Amino acid sequence: MGVKLLLEKANVPGIRTYDVYRREGGYAAAEKALKEMSIESIVEEVKKSGLRGRGGAGFPAGMKWSFIAKPEGVPRHLVCNADESEPGTFKDRYLMEFLPHLLIEGLLISSYALGSNDTYIYIRGEYAWVADILEEAIVEATKNGWLGKNILGTGFDCMIHVHRGAGAYICGEETALIESLEGKRGNPRIKPPFPAIQGLWMRPTVVNNVETLAAVVPIIKMGGEEYAKIGVGRSTGTKLISACGNINKPGVYEIDMTISVEDFIYSDEYCGGIANGKKLKACIPGGSSVPILPANLLLKTAKGETRYMNYESLSEGGFATGSMMGSGGFIILDEDQCIVKNTLTLARFYRHESCGQCSPCREGTGWMEKILQKIELGKGESSDIDLLWDIQRKIEGNTICPLGDAAAWPVAAAIRHFRDEFEWHINNRELSQTSNFGLQHYADPIHVPA
Amino acid sequence: MSLQFNNEQMTEFKRLVARYPEGKQKSALLPVLHLAQDSFGGWLPTEAMDYVASLLKIEPIEVYEVATFYSMYNLKPVGKFVFEVCQTGPCMVSGSDNIIAYIQKQLDIKPGETTKDGMFTLKLVECLGACGYAPMMQVGKIYREHLTKDKVDAIIAEYRTQAATK
Ligand SMILES: Cc1cc2nc3c(=O)[nH]c(=O)nc-3n(C[C@H](O)[C@H](O)[C@H](O)COP(=O)(O)O)c2cc1C
Numbered sequence: 027m028g029v030k031l032l033l034e035k036a037n038v039p040g041i042r043t044y045d046v047y048r049r050e051g052g053y054a055a056a057e058k059a060l061k062e063m064s065i066e067s068i069v070e071e072v073k074k075s076g077l078r079g080r081g082g083a084g085f086p087a088g089m090k091w092s093f094i095a096k097p098e099g100v101p102r103h104l105v106c107n108a109d110e111s112e113p114g115t116f117k118d119r120y121l122m123e124f125l126p127h128l129l130i131e132g133l134l135i136s137s138y139a140l141g142s143n144d145t146y147i148y149i150r151g152e153y154a155w156v157a158d159i160l161e162e163a164i165v166e167a168t169k170n171g172w173l174g175k176n177i178l179g180t181g182f183d184c185m186i187h188v189h190r191g192a193g194a195y196i197c198g199e200e201t202a203l204i205e206s207l208e209g210k211r212g213n214p215r216i217k218p219p220f221p222a223i224q225g226l227w228m229r230p231t232v233v234n235n236v237e238t239l240a241a242v243v244p245i246i247k248m249g250g251e252e253y254a255k256i257g258v259g260r261s262t263g264t265k266l267i268s269a270c271g272n273i274n275k276p277g278v279y280e281i282d283m284t285i286s287v288e289d290f291i292y293s294d295e296y297c298g299g300i301a302n303g304k305k306l307k308a309c310i311p312g313g314s315s316v317p318i319l320p321a322n323l324l325l326k327t328a329k330g331e332t333r334y335m336n337y338e339s340l341s342e343g344g345f346a347t348g349s350m351m352g353s354g355g356f357i358i359l360d361e362d363q364c365i366v367k368n369t370l371t372l373a374r375f376y377r378h379e380s381c382g383q384c385s386p387c388r389e390g391t392g393w394m395e396k397i398l399q400k401i402e403l404g405k406g407e408s409s410d411i412d413l414l415w416d417i418q419r420k421i422e423g424n425t426i427c428p429l430g431d432a433a434a435w436p437v438a439a440a441i442r443h444f445r446d447e448f449e450w451h452i453n454n455r456e457l458s459q460t461s462n463f464g465l466q467h468y469a470d471p472i473h474v475p476a
Numbered sequence: 477m478s479l480q481f482n483n484e485q486m487t488e489f490k491r492l493v494a495r496y497p498e499g500k501q502k503s504a505l506l507p508v509l510h511l512a513q514d515s516f517g518g519w520l521p522t523e524a525m526d527y528v529a530s531l532l533k534i535e536p537i538e539v540y541e542v543a544t545f546y547s548m549y550n551l552k553p554v555g556k557f558v559f560e561v562c563q564t565g566p567c568m569v570s571g572s573d574n575i576i577a578y579i580q581k582q583l584d585i586k587p588g589e590t591t592k593d594g595m596f597t598l599k600l601v602e603c604l605g606a607c608g609y610a611p612m613m614q615v616g617k618i619y620r621e622h623l624t625k626d627k628v629d630a631i632i633a634e635y636r637t638q639a640a641t642k
């Protein structure tokens with residue numbers, strides 16, 4: 027069993043309620059932070075912990091906090107990003123649904139450290155029942171003196187507000203989220219200015235992911251240095267992985283980042299192996315935006331070394347032969363899955379979610395979907411693959427926000443690693459309508475030149 | 477104007493607006509549109525959007541812009557129960573295509589359509605954050621997960637009964 031810092035108590039009956047959470051040691055970290063620690067030392071502990079943002083980009087949380095501007099007389103805000111809409115990702119939902127007070131406690135400590143008197147949780151609109159659970163937890167926390175005025179007699183006031191989105195993946199991007207929180211369309215802003223200087227209502231704002239903010243609780247409890255001892259290298263602490271697709275045990279798992287990808291997939295403690303006795307074909311290890319890898323590059327790097335479930339190892343080999351940790355949405359495809367079809371559903375997703383501000387993203391996502399649809403329906407031409415490649419290259423790096431890149435990468439990686447499957451579709455138009463390319467050589471050992 | 481929040485809805489409206497600082501009441505727009513949609517029959521006629529604009533003291537166009545941007549707001553009438561079935565990658569590899577085809581067959585409608593009796597609408601949506609519990613759909617406030625054909629039949633029957641007894 028690996029170390030559990032976030033989900034340790036997830037199975038305690040009634041842990042969703044304040045009384046049980048408190049009895050199990052909840053709010054002790056908040057008490058310690060507010061009563062015994064200075065604001066500087068809280069930020070210092072978070073820095074020492076090496077905690078990296080769990081929303082996808084992996085930016086060091088402590089460093090982000092230290093960037094927040096503190097102009098005299100201007101309120102600052104902490105915003106918790108609970109938009110969670112990246113396909114394959116459902117870890118924040120789990121955390122909020124089962125351990126709402128862990129998030130509230132993390133938000134309280136973080137709000138105190140950042141000086142946010144009004145903190146917002148921006149939750150995707152579809153998680154309506156989760157929003158209710160959070161609201162209930164906030165009422166309980168307020169009743170027990172953890173939110174409201176003059177918390178624990180420190181003079182610090184803090185209220186947490188739940189704000190429901192309304193169905194738009196782009197609102198997970200932090201500046202689009204801020205626009206949406208202001209009651210507008212979710213169009214990302216041009217940076218700079220960065221939210222840390224001018225964010226919500228043009229006030230200094232920090233946006234962090236749910237899991238990042240929950241992790242502040244164990245960090246304060248055990249100290250940043252102890253937290254940093256868990257894991258390896260710059261992948262400190264624990265990470266929530268939401269595993270889905272063709273595995274025996276889909277679900278949310280907390281891992282310490284020293285476990286190998288192979289163990290994660292095949293051990294009974296985690297995914298429990300590929301479902302229905304099938305073989306592993308491919309995996310998207312960090313949410314739909316990150317590059318897909320064939321089985322042979324997933325379990326071992328191109329150098330033939332074991333690949334591990336951490337930031338560095340998953341990206342070993344760069345985009346040529348590696349992928350990314352991303353949001354921790356771990357999607358497994360078995361031997362029966364069609365890479366063209368899978369890529370098509372993702373291209374459709376990004377076309378649907380593009381906010382339309384930049385032409386490379388708006389037009390490019392539409393074109394990619396159309397061409398993939400054509401190939402999938404057995405009407406592809408051999409020039410289509412190069413055309414797809416060209417389009418994705420024209421999007422990448424030429425847009426206001428990273429959604430453009432996120433749309434380009436899955437297509438690029440699918441072509442890079444599964445080109446022969448695309449070619450097979452094009453050369454076998456009729457056959458491709460009734461059967462699949464299958465596993466082929468994608469799980470074969472890779473030839474490593476000496 | 478005939479569309480109006482009743483007392484209870486108005487209390488909820490005030491609670492929502494109070495979350496934001498003075499003068500920033502426009503921030504309540506998304507939550508208030510959810511409230512309006514829930515209060516006025518599951519969709520947002522122009523009249524409802526204009527009403528929301530007047531309550532928040534903003535221009536109607538500011539409301540239209542937002543209502544058309546977000547996928548959860550229905551700008552056309554929908555059935556009593558809306559089946560929003562996820563069709564994105566992880567659900568697709570877990571068999572959502574079969575479930576979508578089965579629902580179409582059982583309800584005799586295509587995606588985007590409503591049954592003649594006004595009971596069910598079928599919508600295909602993108603990832604709802606339930607990928608590990610696929611195939612799945614959202615119906616109103618709740619998620620129905622691990623769908624099978626039998627489960628779909630049971631769910632349809634359940635809502636029919638619910639509608640008949642109300
Ligand atoms: C298109 C897009 C969607 C995103 N969606 C989310 C999301 O749903 N949740 C999230 O925490 N971060 C999301 N992000 C990342 C946020 O912009 C931001 O980096 C993150 O909330 C910062 O928090 P962290 O440092 O704690 O990870 C998204 C980014 C992009 C470009």
Ligand code: SF4
Nearest residue numbers: 381383384387425427
């Ligand atoms: S890259 Fe796409 S989603 Fe991002 S701002 Fe441009 S058009 Fe909008």
Ligand code: FES
Nearest residue numbers: 562567604606607
């Ligand atoms: S892909 Fe269907 S819920 Fe995520």
